[in-house]
Amino acid sequence: EAGVAQSPRYKIIEKRQSVAFWCNPISGHATLYWYQQILGQGPKLLIQFQNNGVVDDSQLPKDRFSAERLKGVDSTLKIQPAKLEDSAVYLCASSNTVSGNTIYFGEGSWLTVV
Amino acid sequence: GENVEQHPSTLSVQEGDSAVIKCTYSDSASNYFPWYKQELGKRPQLIIDIRSNVGEKKDQRIAVTLNKTAKHFSLHITETQPEDSAVYFCAASIHNTDKLIFGTGTRLQVFP
Numbered sequence: 001e002a003g004v005a006q007s008p009r010y011k012i013i014e015k016r017q018s019v020a021f022w023c024n025p026i027s028g029h030a031t032l033y034w035y036q037q038i039l040g041q042g043p044k045l046l047i048q049f050q051n052n053g054v055v056d057d058s059q060l061p062k063d064r065f066s067a068e069r070l071k072g073v074d075s076t077l078k079i080q081p082a083k084l085e086d087s088a089v090y091l092c093a094s095s096n097t098v099s100g101n102t103i104y105f106g107e108g109s110w111l112t113v114v
Numbered sequence: 115g116e117n118v119e120q121h122p123s124t125l126s127v128q129e130g131d132s133a134v135i136k137c138t139y140s141d142s143a144s145n146y147f148p149w150y151k152q153e154l155g156k157r158p159q160l161i162i163d164i165r166s167n168v169g170e171k172k173d174q175r176i177a178v179t180l181n182k183t184a185k186h187f188s189l190h191i192t193e194t195q196p197e198d199s200a201v202y203f204c205a206a207s208i209h210n211t212d213k214l215i216f217g218t219g220t221r222l223q224v225f226p
Contacts, residue, residue, distance in 0.1 A: 003157075004157075031212065033213075040218075040219070041218055041219070042118075042120075042203050042205075042216030042217050042218050042219050043158065043203070043216050044216070045213055045214070045215075048213060056213060091157070091158070095212060101146070101212040102148070102160055102163065103148070103160070103212075103214060104160070105150075105157040105158045105159070106157060107156065107157045108157060
């Protein structure tokens with residue numbers, strides 16, 4: 001079974017620039033999450049989708065972050081404009097009720113803002 | 115708000131010894147408690163989980179215990195091996211949803 005796919009794996013941008021990350025969840029998983037993991041910390045939930053609808057985006061800094069999952073499968077997370085403190089790993093994850101709501105993570109997209 | 119505290123932040127053991135990592139949570143409605151292992155530069159991988167209707171669960175060298183009254187749960191690794199070296203994260207569900215809040219992680223080093 002293919003896992004959660006993410007790209008790009010690594011990105012270095014200057015502050016105030018924009019960046020977009022893509023995620024393809026495990027086939028059939030209705031729920032998709034974006035987590036932010038700052039070095040030395042645990043993952044922090046940014047946004048949760050159920051199919052193509054947003055379930056929870058209360059922790060998403062909406063002045064600079066946006067995310068969409070238009071067709072209920074792939075998702076894109078965008079940051080514009082980026083700040084130094086956005087340097088982190090952005091982890092996409094997915095789950096479904098068949099898996100008992102177990103959350104499976106992708107390898108992450110490493111962002112460095114300089 | 116909801117919070118998960120994890121201790122210790124680093125743990126060094128000799129190969130063959132046991133390792134114990136402890137977490138406490140604040141939300142009495144949490145009902146799902148997974149543990150993830152994250153090797154350097156890799157994805158967090160689920161190694162074991164427990165639900166609130168169970169007090170203990172074991173899978174080979176790994177076990178998790180849950181004390182709902184005290185709101186804490188622990189990961190036990192026996193007969194540690196060098197390949198167990200990684201960062202371990204505990205997590206707790208927010209209320210009884212499928213959203214997780216993570217602890218700050220424990221860096222486990224197993225020395226041969």
